[in-house]
Amino acid sequence: MxxxxxxxxxxxxxxxxxxxxxxxxxxxxxxxxxxxxxxxxxxxxxxxxxxxxxxxxxxxxxxxxxxxxxxxxxxxxxxxxxxxxxxxxxxxxxxxxxxxxxxxxxxxxxxxxxxxxxxxxxxxxxxPLAGLTAYQVLHKVLRVKRGETVLVHAAAGGAGSIAVQLAAHLGARVLGTASERNHDFVRSLGGEPVAYGDGLAERLRGLAPGGVDAVFDSVGGDALKASATALVSGGRLASITDPAVVEYGGHYWFVRPDPQDLGHLSELAEQGVVSxxxxxxxxxxxxxxxxxxxxxxxxxxxxxxxxxxxxxxxxxxxxx
CATH class of the missing domain: 3.90.180.10 (Medium-chain alcohol dehydrogenases, catalytic domain)
Incomplete structure (x- = not known):
């Protein structure tokens, strides 16, 4: 072959x-x-x-x-x-x-x-990989609930774009960091786009003055640091990229194969929830x-x- x-x-x-x-x-x-x-x-x-x-x-x-x-x-x-x-x-x-x-x-x-x-x-x-990553972080680590505000980094990327759709389906308000050219794409997924770069913490405070309840990080570094400052008291933080997340009281997650999770994702795709x-x-x-x-x-x-x-x-x- x-x-x-x-x-x-x-x-x-x-x-x-x-x-x-x-x-x-x-x-x-x-x-x-x-x-x-x-x-x-x-x-x-x-x-x-x-x-x-x-x-x-x-x-x-x-x-x-x-x-x-x-x-x-x-x-x-x-x-x-x-x-x-x-x-x-x-x-x-x-x-x-x-x-x-x-x-x-x-x-x-x-x-x-x-x-x-x-x-x-x-x-x-x-x-599979992007979907399982988003599904497992949102459901098993962050445990996102209806009415919460969720921040998704790299919201136009593979895992991020699916995370935006899944979080919106759970009934959360979704903020998503993305480059300017991808802002309309993030909106089409059900998220509110936020620009990357300097001043991110201030932009997040402007959009969510009371703080965000949960953060899905796939960028790390400065974005992770800004995310930690944007959390409400008792908020949840997870990263799939930067193990330093534990220093902010968060969780580092490495996706694992799971046929039940993957089967559920397939069903959500057939229902039009995930594209x-x-x-x-x-x-x-x-x-x-x-x-x-x-x-x-x-x-x-x-x-x-x-x-x-x-x-x-x-x-x-x-x-x-």
């Missing part, structure tokens, strides 16, 4: 299109024919070795944790899926080796859920370009790599 892999840590140039054996399918796994795989910041961070202390590489590494595709063959102990089922997955293991930037992936059943029927494969590929914006797609052989673009950190929504050739590479896909 064709796959993208890297044999050493480094920049996007270490990614190569290679031929690899089709993965074996264990009893608790499912062989999935990959249709699309989303790019996430963690992909390039792994590729450059930043997560070496917690995720040991087994070179060559096939990158990618997000996938949408079609079941080819379920494992012997998997009654949940059958050949032909359309699925999505957050396919993460405790080491780096067998990722989703390939024609096929053997995915643990614990990582999968049924694909939302109303989303394209490209859109659906952008849901996934795909800003650009690339064919598998141009995965290095997809990594470069994601690493710039200015993407609205998601960047997706297509494996089945259904979408022209390097152009916007035309999906939401």
């Amino acid at each position: 064709k796959a993208i892999s890297y044999a050493r840590y480094g920049g996007p140039e270490v990614l190569e299109l290679t031929e690899m054996p089709e993965p074996r399918v264990g009893p608790d796994s499912v062989l999935v024919k990959v249709r699309a795989a989303a790019v996430n910041p963690v992909d390039w961070k792994c590729r450059e070795g930043y997560l070496d202390q917690i995720l040991a590489p087994v070179f060559p590494v096939v990158p990618g944790w997000d996938v949408s595709g079609v079941v080819v063959r379920p494992g012997a102990a998997v009654p949940e899926f059958a050949a032909g089922d359309e699925v999505i997955g957050y396919v993460r293991e405790d080491f780096l080796s067998r990722g989703t930037f390939a024609e096929y992936v053997a995915a643990p059943v614990r990582a999968l859920a049924r694909k939302p029927r109303n989303l394209s494969f490209e859109e659906a590929a952008g849901l 996934v914006h795909v800003s650009e797609t690339f064919p598998l052989e141009r995965a290095a370009d997809a990594h470069r673009l994601n690493q710039e950190g200015r993407t609205r929504g998601k960047i997706v790599v297509t494996v089945d050739g259904d979408t022209a590479g390097g152009e916007t896909s035309g999906v939401r």
Whole structure:
């Protein structure tokens, strides 16, 4: 099968299109024919070795944790899926080796859920990691309730854009930091846009004089510091980027695969509560370009790599 892999840590140039054996399918796994795989910041961070202390590489590494595709063959102990089922997955293991930037992936059943029927494969590929991150932080860490004010950083990004939609669905007032060009996009998601940069704390006080009840941080640094000062007494703070959040009494969260959570997200997508914006797609052989673009950190929504050739590479896909 064709796959993208890297044999050493480094920049996007270490990614190569290679031929690899089709993965074996264990009893608790499912062989999935990959249709699309989303790019996430963690992909390039792994590729450059930043997560070496917690995720040991087994070179060559096939990158990618997000996938949408079609079941080819379920494992012997998997009654949940059958050949032909359309699925999505957050396919993460405790080491780096067998990722989703390939024609096929053997995915643990614990990582999968049924694909939302109303989303394209490209859109659906952008849901698992970003969606699970937003869902788990809002529901399990911040425990957002109706009538509260929630601040979402990087509100036009992958996880942030879904967090805005989920928080609004919970009945919260949502403030979202974003660059000026993305303010209308944040409004379309149900949020009130707030400009980044110097003076953020003052702008937040102007919008929420009584403070915000909860903060979803995916930026860290100065934005995290400003967030801590904007909280009401007893407010909740969570970061998916900066472990220093604990110094402000908050929680650091690393998303985990959960088929129930992912299944609920799929249902919310089918109900129209959650949409996934795909800003650009690339064919598998141009995965290095997809990594470069994601690493710039200015993407609205998601960047997706297509494996089945259904979408022209390097152009916007035309999906939401």
